[in-house]
Structure formats: C-alpha cells, structure tokens
Amino acid sequence: MSFTKILLTIAVIAIIWFGFKYLARVAEIRSRGGSRPAPGPARPEPAKPLGEDVQDMVKCRVCETWQPARTARSCGRGACPY
Numbered sequence: 001m002s003f004t005k006i007l008l009t010i011a012v013i014a015i016i017w018f019g020f021k022y023l024a025r026v027a028e029i030r031s032r033g034g035s036r037p038a039p040g041p042a043r044p045e046p047a048k049p050l051g052e053d054v055q056d057m058v059k060c061r062v063c064e065t066w067q068p069a070r071t072a073r074s075c076g077r078g079a080c081p082y
C-alpha cells in the first residue's frame, strides 16, 4: 500500500466519522425540539422576574421554607401558618 493510499484511507475515515457525528447532533437537536416545542417561557417553573415579587416572599416559621405570599401553601405540619 502506498503512502498516498494510506492518507486517502485516513481522510475517508475521518470524513465518515465527522459526518456521523454531525448527523447524530442534528438528530438530537431535532428530537429535543420535537419533545419540547417551547423551551424557556413555557416551563412549569419560569424564572422569577428580577426585582418583582421579592418582597412578597414569606417564610414559614415551622418548616423554614420561603414561599410567595400569594401562593403560600401549608407544608402539612400542625403549626404551619399557611
């Protein structure tokens, strides 16, 4: 086998390798986009707007967790104020 042939073989293998990697990446991105059509804004727990609602957080004396005052729920303990 000549040196040129070896180089050519390596080049072909590299092209195939990177081609498969690229295709796998494209397929992964497509499958992600299909399962989650709207990432970010449509999440169940969206990021809190900066500066807003910070003062509305209330702390439970019993369970010591912070919750938004409007949606505060009881943690299930007897002395929980919510």
Ligand SMILES: [Zn+2]
Pocket: 060, 061, 062, 063, 064, 074, 075, 076, 077, 080, 081, 082
């Ligand atoms: Zn509580």
